[in-house]
Each structure stands twice: as C-alpha cells, then as structure tokens.
Amino acid sequence: MTSVAGVIGVLVVDDHAVVRRGLAAYLESADGIEAVAEAVNGRDALVQLRRLAAENRLPQVVLMDVLMPEMDGISAIGAILDSYPDVRVVMLTSFGEVERVYAALQAGAAGYLLKDADPDEVAAAIRAAARGEVHLDPAVAGRLTRQLVSPSSGLASLTARERTVLTLVARGMSNRQIAAELFISDRTARTHVSHVLTKLQLSSRTQAALVAIREGLIPPPSG
DSSP states (O other), rough: OOOOOOOEEEEOSSOOOHHHHHHHHHHHHHTTEEEEEEEEEEEHHHHHHHHHHHTTTSEEEEESSSSOSSSSSSHHHHHHHOOOOOOOEEESSOOOOHHHHHHHHHHSSEEEETSSSOOHHHHHHHHHHTOOOEEEEEHHHHHHHHHHTTHHHHHHGGGGGHHHHHHHHHOOOOOOHHHHHHHHHHHHHHHHHHHHHHHTTTHHHHHHHHHHHHHHHOOOOOO
C-alpha cells in the first residue's frame, strides 16, 4: 500500500452522490482515515483504482454499496481482488438480507455494514479491514447466526453454479441456451435448473426470474 504512513486510504463507491460525498466528508474528519477518491459504481471503481495505482496512491480499503448500475458491488469485489489482492473491500448498504451478505463474503468482502450504522462503526470497520480482519454489522451478524442454526434456504442454499443458472434463467434463456453459455450439456443444464427450482421451492421459471430480480441478481425490466 502507498498511503501516507499511518493513514488508511479509502475509495468510496456509491451511485448516490449525496451518500458518496457525505461518506467522503466524514472519512476526511476521522482520525487516521483519508478518502482518496470516489466512484459511482463497480466499473468506475476499477477505473479509479487503476488511476490511483498508476499514481502510486492505491487505497487500502474500498467502501462500496451493493446495488449500483453497470456493475454491482458483489460483482466488483471479485474484479477488484483479482487485480488488487491487497486491497480490502467493505460493503456499506441498505440491504441486510442473509443471501446478499453470504454472496459478499464468499466473493471476498472484509466487512458488511448497513447504512444506518453509526459513523464510528464505519470507521471501525475500515480500520478492521486494514488490519486484515472481518467486521460485520451487529444486525447482520445476528441474521447470519440464526441462519447457521437453521436449515439453509433461499439463495444461500444455491451453489455458485446454481446462482449463475438462476441469473441466466431470469434473463429468459432456455436450457439449451444455458448449456451453450456455460459449455455444459443440455441434460446438465436441465438438472441445474431443476435443482434451483427445488431448492427455492418454486414451480416455474417465471417465479425464478422474479426471485432473481427481487434479490438484485439482475435489474428489473425497464418501461
């Protein structure tokens, strides 16, 4: 990392300008933390990280929203860590569903906070991430604990491949198209679709598409 010694550099990523600038302003006043740049979505975050890396100012932590246009936060985590493995990503979002938390942690997030978190907790999560620790919002941690002591259900019960299949189903792809997209046989694609419907307790592909939209896997149709 190339931040000023003792100061944690942070890239703030949120598609809402008021939220983004408010966070940056707070971080500027927090002891030992500096907002080095802002980005409007995951794709822009990658652009900003490339620029900062070229300027030898790569931040230690990315503070990022989940639902954003073009590239959402969950997708961006993997892309960021692939290119900058030493950068830590903390999610700050309005959505505390267990499935989203699991998806973020599985992608490599170092923290997950809700937007009603106290400013001091945001700073604590950033400092924990910089130390290589994982910090979870207390409400999120409670939901995860309850999930662990009960049978898996919902998106949390799906494998990574099944989540991909659900996304493709929601985009209107047939089993044959899914097979071609994933380089698998038609029969395997049909089996994956069947498993997705069974695990989610759904009876149709239309219901699966609605679940994918509701959970933020794909954007709702426009118009």
